[in-house]
């Protein structure tokens with residue numbers, strides 16, 4: 001049996017190891033923030049944003065950013081139904097109500113028309129998640145934000161390297177959040193970052209991130225609010241500094257892998273992959289294939305073929321509104337139908353061309369064996385399916 005192809009694996013070189021070893025040996029006492037400061041400075045410079053705060057996760061960064069906006073009980077936050085749970089969890093934890101809306105057919109990101117339709121006097125924020133490296137329509141979302149006075153914030157966890165008409169993902173909204181989890185393009189093991197160009201918001205988050213202690217307060221150990229403890233360690237930041245020095249290489253390889261898949265699959269009818277619209281750059285975090293409803297190709301068939309070929313198959317995000325803790329919204333027809341005929345493809349830095357070819361062959365084989373069916377595919381999440389018991 002050929003070696004298993006994992007869907008993700010970080011690229012760690014001697015540079016990361018040497019910085020981490022230095023932080024472990026010397027990054028204490030007076031130097032305990034050196035790598036954190038350096039990582040924040042470097043990250044700001046890379047993005048072109050004014051302020052950055054390193055965190056223990058993207059989830060924590062989003063939690064603090066929304067808290068700094070004053071999101072709380074009685075408020076609504078609009079976001080795409082297609083999202084990782086990490087994006088919506090802070091909304092719920094702050095006591096606000098998530099309003100889960102449908103996605104666009106090509107980018108699989110939030111549909112601005114749907115966002116606008118769901119704005120109410122209670123809406124406190126719009127979260128734009130750049131899914132799999134694909135960019136939200138930021139012009140439309142920022143325009144809605146301007147007209148309604150509702151801040152747009154970005155979950156750019158999957159979008160390092162993505163650029164919208166000259167502006168990098170994460171620094172277009174009031175704030176942006178990033179993840180450096182082990183599966184992401186740039187990793188620190190666990191970690192995240194909040195970036196913003198808004199000084200007042202930055203200062204609020206900085207205070208919240210330090211257990212409510214205002215920087216520069218002459219009175220030591222004096223919290224002025226109940227805050228959070230979502231900090232990155234100096235050792236994690238050291239790994240981040242090394243990864244950041246290699247960011248062009250890391251993103252470049254992601255883009256190369258996506259392009260290679262597109263080349264292999266160019267002849268396959270009825271599929272869509274991560275788009276790159278004019279004027280944008282896709283950071284290509286996770287190459288993804290969506291089969292059209294008429295192809296007959298299902299997630300189950302894809303999972304089966306991939307397993308037989310010893311390849312990791314990662315499922316497209318389940319709609320949040322299909323999960324037991326949220327109100328069901330099957331009217332979000334794209335968010336509900338796409339996952340049943342889609343798959344995320346392996347894309348780690350050191351993948352070989354032969355491995356990319358193996359994955360492409362598995363896809364082509366599944367497509368050939370697909371049974372054409374009626375175009376309006378039955379969603380895996382429709383209540384009739386969920387309650388039907390075993391097929």
Ligand SMILES: *Cc1c(COP(=O)(O)O)cnc(C)c1O
Nearest residue numbers: 057058059084086157158179181
């Ligand atoms: C990975 C991810 C997160 C969570 O990041 P953590 O650092 O694990 O908290 C949030 N949103 C999206 C879209 C992600 O992909």
